[in-house]
Amino acid sequence: MSSCPLLKVSGLYKNFGGVQAINDLNVELAEGELLGLIGPNGSGKTTAVNLITGFVKPSEGEVFYRSQNIIGWPPYKIVRLGIARTFQMVKPFYRLPAYKNMIIPLYSPRIKQTIGGKYGDRDAVALDLLEEVGFERDAFVAYKSASVLPQGYLKRLELAKVIALQPDLLILDELFSGLSLAEVASIVPIIEKLRQEGKTIIMIEHRLKELFRIADRVVVLNFGEKIAEGKSDEVMQSEAVKKAYLGAEA
Amino acid sequence: MEKRKERIDRGIKVRSGDIFALCSWREMLFLAAPRLIPILGFLILPLLLGAYWQKVLLSVAVFALLAISWDILAQSGMISLGQALFFGMGAYASGVFNHYWGWHPLVALPFATVMGGVICTALLLPVLRLRGIYFAMVRLIIPLMLVRIIEATKIFGGTEGLSGIVPLPSKWLELYLVMGALMAALFGFRRMPDSDYGLVLKGINDNDRSVMNAGINIYWFKAQALFISSSIGAFSGAFMTHVYMFVGMPVFALDYSILPIAAAVVGGPGNLAGATLGAFILVPLSEILRGIGGLRIVLYGLFLVIFIVALPEGIFHYIQRKYHQFERWVEVEG
Numbered sequence: 001m002s003s004c005p006l007l008k009v010s011g012l013y014k015n016f017g018g019v020q021a022i023n024d025l026n027v028e029l030a031e032g033e034l035l036g037l038i039g040p041n042g043s044g045k046t047t048a049v050n051l052i053t054g055f056v057k058p059s060e061g062e063v064f065y066r067s068q069n070i071i072g073w074p075p076y077k078i079v080r081l082g083i084a085r086t087f088q089m090v091k092p093f094y095r096l097p098a099y100k101n102m103i104i105p106l107y108s109p110r111i112k113q114t115i116g117g118k119y120g121d122r123d124a125v126a127l128d129l130l131e132e133v134g135f136e137r138d139a140f141v142a143y144k145s146a147s148v149l150p151q152g153y154l155k156r157l158e159l160a161k162v163i164a165l166q167p168d169l170l171i172l173d174e175l176f177s178g179l180s181l182a183e184v185a186s187i188v189p190i191i192e193k194l195r196q197e198g199k200t201i202i203m204i205e206h207r208l209k210e211l212f213r214i215a216d217r218v219v220v221l222n223f224g225e226k227i228a229e230g231k232s233d234e235v236m237q238s239e240a241v242k243k244a245y246l247g248a249e250a
Numbered sequence: 251m252e253k254r255k256e257r258i259d260r261g262i263k264v265r266s267g268d269i270f271a272l273c274s275w276r277e278m279l280f281l282a283a284p285r286l287i288p289i290l291g292f293l294i295l296p297l298l299l300g301a302y303w304q305k306v307l308l309s310v311a312v313f314a315l316l317a318i319s320w321d322i323l324a325q326s327g328m329i330s331l332g333q334a335l336f337f338g339m340g341a342y343a344s345g346v347f348n349h350y351w352g353w354h355p356l357v358a359l360p361f362a363t364v365m366g367g368v369i370c371t372a373l374l375l376p377v378l379r380l381r382g383i384y385f386a387m388v389r390l391i392i393p394l395m396l397v398r399i400i401e402a403t404k405i406f407g408g409t410e411g412l413s414g415i416v417p418l419p420s421k422w423l424e425l426y427l428v429m430g431a432l433m434a435a436l437f438g439f440r441r442m443p444d445s446d447y448g449l450v451l452k453g454i455n456d457n458d459r460s461v462m463n464a465g466i467n468i469y470w471f472k473a474q475a476l477f478i479s480s481s482i483g484a485f486s487g488a489f490m491t492h493v494y495m496f497v498g499m500p501v502f503a504l505d506y507s508i509l510p511i512a513a514a515v516v517g518g519p520g521n522l523a524g525a526t527l528g529a530f531i532l533v534p535l536s537e538i539l540r541g542i543g544g545l546r547i548v549l550y551g552l553f554l555v556i557f558i559v560a561l562p563e564g565i566f567h568y569i570q571r572k573y574h575q576f577e578r579w580v581e582v583e584g
Binding site for chain 2: 053074076077079080084085087092093094100103105106107108109110122161165
């Protein structure tokens with residue numbers, strides 16, 4: 001690990017009323033790493049992401065991105081820094097065709113200057129990006145309204161919207177959930193490609209088998225606390241993790 | 251020989267392949283008619299009408315502007331039940347400029363348009379975070395609150411209002427100014443919803459968190475949409491001040507909030523031409539029914555219900571669809 005981590009979460013707390021959703025979370029992330037974030041339902045994985053990306057304000061704690069404290073920043077400023085996320089519940093613009101969905105991230109100040117500004121220029125970029133994530137150009141899937149697309153395409157659209165922002169750190173919240181094995185198999189190469197480009201990635205997943213194949217390191221959460229951290233096979237040997245996943249008796 | 255009806259959607263595109271249309275007068279007229287008809291209508295209509303219906307036309311144009319202003323907000327996810335705020339702000343701004351400072355109407359009008367827009371936007375900035383029904387309720391309350399403030403503090407003439415406002419120099423200027431403003435708003439913002447900028451606004455309507463997640467400050471964009479919308483509304487209010495030569499508490503009345511919504515919904519929400527068409531149907535309808543007396547509102551309401559039940563997509567969307575559809579009978583081999 002390099003001396004200055006890309007992302008450093010230190011002493012993060014969040015409680016919703018009486019529920020301690022995140023309890024003293026400390027995580028460091030090196031540039032170019034793929035970190036898996038796992039844990040049983042309700043363990044605080046999505047809350048952790050919401051805290052890092054500014055969608056939820058923490059009760060206490062700090063998040064440093066490239067040594068800059070980003071706690072309390074609004075989400076749009078954090079995105080402009082280079083942290084982009086997908087949502088577990090996909091959030092497409094249902095009233096727009098798939099490729100028009102891409103216009104909104106392409107309009108982002110982060111990358112607005114890098115592509116042409118004329119009407120129609122962004123459409124071409126949008127179609128290229130969608131083709132990369134598997135919207136077959138010949139089948140005109142990209143022109144269909146987001147409201148009629150199946151879940152598999154919506155997840156890819158969600159991923160494409162994040163890639164369009166050209167972020168340095170991608171946080172993918174349960175990208176594989178609800179997808180068939182074949183669909184997962186077709187998305188994995190996209191993630192591998194992102195890694196080759198030097199992107200840092202955090203993946204929240206319940207599909208552990210698929211995750212463990214690509215993750216460098218895994219952090220396990222339970223009831224908002226980090227109960228294990230390390231290589232995937234080591235983590236799964238840990239007693240605390242077995243207990244959390246399989247119940248106290250296991 | 252058996253026959254069946256064949257329907258071609260977007261027939262002009264099928265027939266023309268984009269280029270052919272420019273070679274044929276018929277096709278060109280077909281494409282241009284939807285733009286030419288309203289423009290010619292706006293130019294000629296004031297000349298054909300009598301004095302009474304000219305006044306109605308003013309009212310139609312003002313409500314069409316308010317409906318356009320409502321529709322721009324609605325497309326950005328801000329449902330407003332209080333267009334009267336924009337109307338009233340513009341009306342009072344122009345009234346004050348003219349009454350206290352003696353500005354010429356043609357100077358007061360543009361300044362009131364911009365001032366009204368700025369004041370309304372600033373007033374609503376704190377509630378931009380609200381969505382859906384919560385935003386709508388705040389919008390409903392603000393004009394009603396302003397009425398009480400004027401009544402209690404007696405500012406700007408209190409319940410009496412400001413009278414003796416200087417009218418516009420001529421009746422024709424009045425008519426063509428408001429018609430010109432309507433055309434400018436209609437054709438100027440017509441393409442906005444489909445532009446990349448408009449898509450961001452639509453995105454905010456659809457899913458604001460997803461827009462935030464694209465690194466876009468949604469409050470900045472909402473404020474811009476609010477300024478455009480409230481300026482259009484303020485212009486219509488300022489204009490009416492000079493027509494009535496009076497400004498008072500009625501400018502914040504519920505009529506100016508509800509009728510534009512009815513116009514936009516009947517005409518076809520999500521399209522500025524629809525909002526305009528709605529106003530061109532509802533306002534004259536209300537005038538025609540005036541002779542009936544007590545049951546006028548009942549009949550008016552009945553028409554509204556019929557429109558909405560029969561054409562839920564809105565009259566404009568229906569006409570637009572039918573205009574681009576070609577139907578013909580073809581022989582079926584039996």
